[in-house]
Amino acid sequence: xxxTTQPPSMDCAEGRAAxxxxxxxxxxxxxxxxxYRQIHSQGPQYIIHGLKNNETxxxxxxxxxxxRKSSTLILPHATLRDxxxxxxxxRFAGSSASKIIFGSGTRLSIRP
Amino acid sequence: xxxxxxxxxxxxxxxxQSMTLQCAQDMNHNSxxxxxxxxxxGLRLIYYSASEGTTDKGEVPNGYxxxxxNKREFSLRLESAAPSQTSVYFCASSEETGPPGxxxxxxxxxxxxx
Numbered sequence: 038x039x040x041t042t043q044p045p046s047m048d049c050a051e052g053r054a055a056x057x058x059x060x061x062x063x064x065x066x067x068x069x070x071x072x073y074r075q076i077h078s079q080g081p082q083y084i085i086h087g088l089k090n091n092e093t094x095x096x097x098x099x100x101x102x103x104x105r106k107s108s109t110l111i112l113p114h115a116t117l118r119d120x121x122x123x124x125x126x127x128r129f130a131g132s133s134a135s136k137i138i139f140g141s142g143t144r145l146s147i148r149p
Numbered sequence: 150x151x152x153x154x155x156x157x158x159x160x161x162x163x164x165x166q167s168m169t170l171q172c173a174q175d176m177n178h179n180s181x182x183x184x185x186x187x188x189x190x191g192l193r194l195i196y197y198s199a200s201e202g203t204t205d206k207g208e209v210p211n212g213y214x215x216x217x218x219n220k221r222e223f224s225l226r227l228e229s230a231a232p233s234q235t236s237v238y239f240c241a242s243s244e245e246t247g248p249p250g251x252x253x254x255x256x257x258x259x260x261x262x263x
Contacts, residue, residue, distance in 0.1 A: 071251075080153075080239050080254025081192065124191065137182070137252060138208065139192040 041125045041140055048146040055112040057143050059125030062106045069128050070101060071137070072110045074121040081124065081139075084110065115147045151175055153255035155240050161261045162230045170225040170258050172240030180243045181223035182252065183207075183215060185236040192239060198223055230262045 042060040049055040071086040122142040184192040194207030
């Protein structure tokens with residue numbers, strides 16, 4: 038599985054869009070980009086994933102560059118409850134149960 | 150539908166004691182995982198099970214054993230606990246048909262080894 042690089046911390050004003058970057062320059066053609074978050078000391082929560090195209094769901098949007106070497110998770114209207122550690126993960130699509138390798142993530146703080 | 154459940158929620162062990170962490174999921178998922186998370190760190194995969202009857206090592210398997218008892222249950226055993234195994238342990242499950250599925254995590258077991 039390809040390695041990812043994320044900034045260790047970021048902050049964002051409440052109500053504004055939070056844009057979390059992730060570099061995955063060694064990603065291969067059959068690897069997906071996944072985002073999870075972990076609020077306080079709870080279990081991680083799935084947010085979104087994508088392969089090539091941009092994706093949007095009720096929680097967030099995922100923008101993947103054309104060369105797939107980086108991506109951005111967008112929380113469109115951040116709230117205090119979005120304060121969490123956000124993990125960007127690259128994962129092989131082909132095996133029956135490919136393991137997920139979590140990095141250190143980005144600690145996002147939302148300020149009032 | 151409880152999702153992924155873990156027992157116990159908290160545990161304190163003395164060095165050398167053994168214990169088993171239990172995990173169960175009610176989503177009929179094929180794949181199950183055990184992770185540990187040390188303070189201020191990301192999650193590290195200990196073992197995973199692609200399907201009932203199979204288990205594979207993750208990043209940090211030493212000092213642990215696992216059993217996939219049936220499709221629902223995946224247990225993690227510490228045979229001789231060490232202070233270095235003080236951590237929060239998370240179990241997860243996923244349905245892996247076609248593209249990799251999202252993993253659903255349990256609430257965690259907080260283990261302290263003195």
